[in-house]
Amino acid sequence: MTLRFIDLFAGLGGFHQALERLGHTCVFASELDPSLAALYEKNFDVVPHGDIRDAFAKVPPHDILCAGFPCQPFSKAGDQLGFDCPQWGDLFDYVLRILDTHKPNYLLIENVPNLVRHDEGKTWEKIKTRLESLEYKVDLGRLSPFMFGVPQVRERAIIIGARNGLDDFTWPTPTHRLDQVSINSVLDKSPNDARPLGPRFIQYLETWQELLDALPVDEALPSFPIWAMEFGATYPYRDQTPHAIGFGSIESFKGALGRSLKGLTAQEVEQTLPAYARNQTDSFPEWKQNFIRQNREFYKRHKGVIDAWLPKIADFAPRSC
Ligand SMILES: C[S@@+](CC[C@H](N)C(=O)[O-])C[C@H]1O[C@@H](n2cnc3c(N)ncnc32)[C@H](O)[C@@H]1O
Structure with a gap:
């Protein structure tokens, strides 16, 4: 049976690719980013509408x-404002409206x-309750592409829902372990239509590779996300946050990338901290404290190497998602 999807x-x-392969038809798409929308049209012959609002x-x-x-x-790497995020927090409401x-x-x-x-599970509870109030039975699974032979580790929360219940539904069983997939399975040495990475991206990759090459050979790659902003930073994060102490009262510490906070106004101090450390909260969640601690310990172990390398990333854009 052919179904219509949006x-x-x-x-x-990603959804289009999968559902089209299963024989279903796309009847509407929406994508805000014009370059992604253009690529979508090229790949699928469907012109996406812009802002869903x-x-x-x-x-x-x-x-x-x-x-x-x-x-x-909702990402660990973001500001965690959830549905209160002014830029994106309202978008789930449009999904519900549709x-x-x-x-x-x-x-x-x-x-x-x-x-x-x-938000201690409250966000998922809210999503579930709202979908259930529209008469969907819902379930949530966590899947990553490598589990099905695609060489990418990118775990995602997948929410599925059906109006007639989920009694007939079972989550797919993974077909692959991580050590059974390889990036080489999708790389082509001389593709005809390859588009070269821009010079900026090549600079990012080469600069990070320089750090990897300079680390001792027996140093295992970190298992935690690297937050380079913590290299050289000393602002308080454990018992209190910069916000709790007051941005104007931490000028004896160092901010992102070890930048001095001396003589800065409270507003300048705030801007010199990593975005994830500016939250108006009295304590950071444990996972954030752990990532900050692990990055600072990593920096301490390799201070000599990192200090010589750090200026090269000073104007790289911070990661958002
Ligand atoms: C997490 S990505 C979706 C990835 C997608 N499932 C795929 O397979 O590539 C979220 C997308 O939403 C788009 N977006 C953000 N705000 C939007 C809006 N107001 N209307 C439409 N698209 C929006 C972003 O440009 C981004 O491409």
């Missing part, structure tokens, strides 16, 4: 709603795995 926050079209009324009837709504507000209007039989939503833990 692809909200379509990105590169403007386009939601144009959504046609459909059987499956797919939505990979922006993960930044579900309420068209009542498709099925829904498929993806987001970062931290969605489950965000």
Whole structure:
């Protein structure tokens, strides 16, 4: 049976790729980023609408709603504002509006795995309750592409829902272990239509490779995310946060990339801290404290190497998601 699906926050079209392969038809897509939208059109011959806030009324009837709504507000690497995020926090409401209007039989939503833990589980509870109030039975699984033979480790929270219940649904059983996939399986040495990486990206890669090459050979690669902003930073993060102490009262410490806070105004101090350390909270969650501690310990172990290398990344953009 051919089903009609819509692809909200379509990105590169992961949902489209999968559902088209299964014989289903895309009847609507929405993607804000014009370059992604252009690529989507090229790959799938569907012109995505732009901002879903403007386009939601144009959504046609459909059987499956797919939505990979922006993960930044829920990601560990972001500010964790969740549904209060001014830029993206309202987007899930549009998903609900569309579900309420068209009542498709099925829904498929993806987001970062931290969605489950965000706000001590209250965010996921809210999402579940709201979907259930629209008469969907929902379930959540955590899957990563490598489990199915695609050489990428990118765990995602996958939410599935069906109006007629999930009794017939089972999560797919992984077919691969991590040591059974290799990036070489998808790399082509001389592809015809390859587009070269821009010089800036090559600079990023080469600069990080320089650090890896300079580390002692017996140093295992970190198992925690590298937050280079912590290299040289000394601002308090354990018992109190910069916000709790007052940005104007921490000028004896160092900010992102070891920048001195001396003589700066409170506002300048705030701007000199990593974005994830500016939250208006009295204590950082344990996982954040752990990442900061691990990065500072890593820096301490390799101070000589890192200090010589650090200026090279001073103007790299910080990661958001
Ligand atoms: C997590 S990505 C989705 C990834 C997608 N599932 C895929 O397979 O590539 C979220 C996407 O939502 C888009 N987006 C953000 N705000 C939007 C909005 N208001 N309307 C439509 N798309 C939006 C972003 O540009 C981004 O490509």
